[in-house]
Amino acid sequence: MLEGKKIAIGVSGSIAAYKIVHLVRLLVKQKAVVKVMMTPAARDFVSPLTLSTLSKNEVLIDIASGNTWANHVELGRWADLLLIAPLSCNTLAKMAQGHCDNLLLSVYLSATCPVMVSPAMDEDMWHHPATQKNIEQLKAFGHIVLTPGYGELASGLIGDGRMEEPETILRQIEAFFENMPGKDLKGKKVLVTAGPTQEALDPVRFIGNHSSGKMGYALAKECRQRGAHVVLVLGPAPAVMQQDLSGITLIKVVSAEEMYRACMDHFPSADIALMAAAVADYRPATVSDTKIKKQENDLELTLVKTRDILAALGAVKNSRQVLLGFALETNNEEVHALEKLHKKNADYIVLNSLNDGAAFGADTNKITIYSKTGEKTGFASKSKQAVAKDIIDTILKTGTTTI
Structure with missing residues (x-):
């Protein structure tokens, strides 16, 4: 079902980033073309080498490296779907406000394809009014927001905020491509x-x-x-x-x-x-060729x-x-x-x-x-x-x- 589909994955800084390793493997197994980008903070949670090996594509982190730069506009237009997972509370806020201080956000703001996000954060952060306002903003942008699950969190608490499991995200991606509009206006x-x-x-x-x-x-x-x-x-x-x-x-x-x-x-x-x-x-x-000046009488x-x-x-x-x-x-x-x-x-x-x-x-x-x-x-x-x-x-x- 996903053969030949071009999927860009943005990984932000969250302990849930370890799940992306398995998701990339599942996508590649279905013959999807996967390109991964990471925020600098995400490197603390998952290895770029692991993701590049599994995706068979270089993992992008910095906008510029040495004498080369990552063309964020090209990547944002290349993908059929941009998936940001895990979506941290910090990256969520930046997306909602249109901030652009790293490669992932640059690709996001340049993307012409649909966007899907899978949030991951502690329960109190997830339920905070500011977070919920930002989630509603992403929905208003037309993005697909996967509701985080209930379970054990990195803090040791049990509650909402757990990123969806790779198999669940895969099913959501499959459903997206199955239901997405075709090129039914091609040539019009x-x-x-x-x-x-x-x-x-x-x-x-x-x-x-x-x-x-x-x-x-x-x-x-x-x-x-x-x-x-x-x-x-x-x-x-x-x-x-x-x-x-x-x-x-x-x-x-x-x-x-x-x-x-x-x-x-x-x-x-x-x-x-x-x-x-x-x-x-x-x-x-x-x-009037000149600015109409205020007069004592009413202006008709x-x-x-x-x-x-x-x-x-x-x-x-x-x-x-x-x-x-x-x-x-x-x-x-x-x-x-x-x-x-x-x-x-x-x-x-x-x-x-x-x-x-x-x-x-x-x-x-x-x-x-x-x-x-x-x-x-x-x-x-x-x-x-x-x-x-x-x-x-x-x-x-x-x-x-x-x-």
């Missing part, structure tokens, strides 16, 4: 919009919204993972939304008009369009409609194309979502309700998907990466198009 072009737009008032002020771009970013990554050629039209989102975009064509825009033009340019050749951006519905009728603004991107794409869509839009609603949610679905000739509308878990900038989302053929599918609150998978799975399963 997917257009994704993400983030807010900003409509200028003057050189320093604009009308905008709180969209972070996280949902569209997750959709772009999911489609790339499934083999699609992805074009991401990104509004002024935080810089983090521009990381890990290798293999994705990125088009940065600011205004609704710029996003409209980019979408109209790329939609004719797209198989799927996922309109996740929070596009401004109105813009100022005039834009005249706003005009921006061009409706979803409706424009729906008007030119052909039978082979899939068009999906989002509806963020505060009242009469289903009525407004269905109205948008039919009025704009979309194939799907994803409903987010501010009354039921939706929030700008959050790492999770709770959605309901409506299709033009009448299906309604609701989902529990999940990480936005997991939501992205649900959206693509729904498009491929419901079969409303010839994709």
Whole structure:
């Protein structure tokens, strides 16, 4: 089952590191290709020589050694799965906060593959609120977190925090590859919009919204993972939304008009369009060339409609194309979502309700998907990466198009 699968293993400083020796042996026995990296602290618990001998690959510890350096970006893109086991409390905290002070963390932050972690620590450390918050952050990133077992710990206590046994981790890896999406979008072009737009008032002020771009970013990554050629039209989102975009064509825009033009340019050749951006519905009728100064009287603004991107794409869509839009609603949610679905000739509308878990900038989302053929599918609150998978799975399963 694992023959030819490329698995990168990151070992952090924990007494449970001794279990990785057996896990590597089990993986290699199944003909997986295994590469191991270690934090400097992990050397105190397991021998790099043992792991390199069993994996048949050099064990990497330092970013640079002599006149050579370990290409962490290449390793992070090479793997089909990055497993970090044991995951110590310290490495967990660094991953949750995006720290990058060793090779393992550099590979983690560069990885374009799914990530699985197997924590190992003492019971009180595991149950500490800070640790649980960090675990939830990794889950929000879309990572697979294996729950540590109950048993004897290095401290001599009996309790939670024991790293899963190698055989259990092996079964989890097998299940991951058995259930992971294939390249079911290979050869397809997917257009994704993400983030807010900003409509200028003057050189320093604009009308905008709180969209972070996280949902569209997750959709772009999911489609790339499934083999699609992805074009991401990104509004002024935080810089983090521009990381890990290798293999994705990125088009940065600011205004609704710029996003409209980019979408109209790329939609004719797209198989799927996922309109996740929070596009401004109105813009100022005039834009001042200089900063508008505060006056004694109130300031009145005249706003005009921006061009409706979803409706424009729906008007030119052909039978082979899939068009999906989002509806963020505060009242009469289903009525407004269905109205948008039919009025704009979309194939799907994803409903987010501010009354039921939706929030700008959050790492999770709770959605309901409506299709033009009448299906309604609701989902529990999940990480936005997991939501992205649900959206693509729904498009491929419901079969409303010839994709």
